[in-house]
Amino acid sequence: MGIGDKKFKTAYKDYSRVLNLAVKISRLGAGRHGQEDKVVWACILFTKLCVTGRSLKKLLDHDVSKEYKLDWDYSSAFSLTRNIMECYQTLFYLCFDDVPEEELKARKYLFNVYDYYSRTTFFSFFSELFDKKSENIEIEEFVLNQLKENSFFKTLTEQQQKSYLKGKNAFFISREEIEEKEGMRKDDFRYWYKFLSSNIHSYPMGFFRMIDGDRGTGVYSEVEERYNAMALELSTGYLIRGCLNMLNFFPDINEKMSPQEKQLLVI
Numbered sequence: 078m079g080i081g082d083k084k085f086k087t088a089y090k091d092y093s094r095v096l097n098l099a100v101k102i103s104r105l106g107a108g109r110h111g112q113e114d115k116v117v118w119a120c121i122l123f124t125k126l127c128v129t130g131r132s133l134k135k136l137l138d139h140d141v142s143k144e145y146k147l148d149w150d151y152s153s154a155f156s157l158t159r160n161i162m163e164c165y166q167t168l169f170y171l172c173f174d175d176v177p178e179e180e181l182k183a184r185k186y187l188f189n190v191y192d193y194y195s196r197t198t199f200f201s202f203f204s205e206l207f208d209k210k211s212e213n214i215e216i217e218e219f220v221l222n223q224l225k226e227n228s229f230f231k232t233l234t235e236q237q238q239k240s241y242l243k244g245k246n247a248f249f250i251s252r253e254e255i256e257e258k259e260g261m262r263k264d265d266f267r268y269w270y271k272f273l274s275s276n277i278h279s280y281p282m283g284f285f286r287m288i289d290g291d292r293g294t295g296v297y298s299e300v301e302e303r304y305n306a307m308a309l310e311l312s313t314g315y316l317i318r319g320c321l322n323m324l325n326f327f328p329d330i331n332e333k334m335s336p337q338e339k340q341l342l343v344i
Contacts, residue, residue, distance in 0.1 A: 194244030
């Protein structure tokens with residue numbers, strides 16, 4: 078069964094079951110801050126994944142046992158779904174991807190560089206508050222040197238190194254490559270990511286023929302129901318992938334799961 082084949086009621090119930098399990102895994106994996114960095118990041122990012130997942134559930138919590146007419150918003154559902162996709166990809170990139178330790182450190186250092194320049198740009202909008210003091214320059218030098226001295230980073234071409242040191246990229250690899258590392262098709266990801274993004278923003282695909290297409294008016298329609306079911310199915314897939322990887326991180330949690338819960342994670 079492909080994405081878009083499930084009815085909304087079925088997609089919502091399946092999603093809710095997987096989300097409840099994800100929340101359980103998140104709680105059982107919490108508080109392990111004394112372990113290595115990627116374990117801490119996994120706990121934080123998986124929590125974020127679950128929180129966004131619960132927001133999606135609340136948005137789509139229509140009374141499926143009755144006739145429902147109001148408060149349908151596929152665009153917001155698509156936005157939350159894209160957030161779930163992006164959060165999972167960051168989680169995989171920083172925590173679950175099986176790469177050498179030096180490459181993992183380089184990924185962290187690149188995040189620090191990106192974070193520093195992002196914050197600098199943000200605060201520069203408040204010119205009366207922003208002052209590039211000596212301590213800020215020291216921080217800049219520190220995060221840049223961390224990356225420069227990393228052995229993985231040194232294997233990159235000079236052109237690549239210069240580009241990354243500008244702080245405009247948070248990842249060394251693309252989102253498509255992250256998907257491919259888990260055996261997913263690049264083209265499938267590109268299609269769904271573009272489809273979600275086009276309907277999130279007020280670009281032509283998001284509102285041209287909106288009325289004719291019977292969508293985006295806040296009331297129930299077959300298109301709204303189908304689109305929301307798609308959002309649920311996509312999000313379910315990413316939650317399942319997150320759960321499976323978290324269980325690999327924390328095998329002790331497997332002992333606290335019922336056979337029915339384990340069956341939810343069978344892809």
